[in-house]
Amino acid sequence: MAQHHHHQESGPALSRAAQTTLEAAGEQWTDMRAAIFDAIAALDKPASAYDIADMVSNRRGRRVAPNSVYRILDLFVANNLVRRVESSNAFIANSHPGCLHDCIFLICDSCGQTTHIDNDAIASDVRAAAQASGFAPARPVIEVRGRCAECD
CATH class of the missing domain: 1.10.10.10 (Winged helix-like DNA-binding domain superfamily/Winged helix DNA-binding domain)
Structure with a gap:
């Protein structure tokens, strides 16, 4: 990964x-x-x-x-x-402003806590899928909604 x-x-x-x-x-x-x-x-x-x-x-x-x-x-x-x-x-x-990555957010629907994670493999796959469809992705943002560990 x-x-x-x-x-x-x-x-x-x-x-x-x-x-x-x-x-x-x-x-x-x-x-x-x-x-x-x-x-x-x-x-x-x-x-x-x-x-x-x-x-x-x-x-x-x-x-x-x-x-x-x-x-x-x-x-x-x-x-x-x-x-x-x-x-x-x-x-x-952004807690590391000198480093650029596509955004992957984990958003808790209960408390609103939002965690930003970096995973270049996932972001690369999203970019590749977009490009394979003839789309030129500028800045992918992936949002995953659910419940954080504290609210679960």
Whole structure:
């Protein structure tokens, strides 16, 4: 199985890794981008752009527009800092932003806990099946819904 493990960053180390990755891509790490990333990284479940805007607004003491949050989230997703859970239009921090893989999410229907796993063999098979059908996959996202070990 082509599954491998990464050093999972958290806290300030995760913010530094995200900043390094974004700056290496030629983008700036602004105060607003840092605030939005830190809000996402503090969560253990995916959050919507509106939830993130509320969190950042409360921390900053002034309203942050969800439109601004969406633009920054799009930048973060494009640069692999944040993953988008397609089925719920929610976002979760990537704990290893320097490493790019197709997304495989395990989503608990009971508590909402979402776990991101990397398995290059599965992702490769999905890409190959799409290509065999004449489809050019850009960024496969696989979501497996069910119950986590804590809720089972």
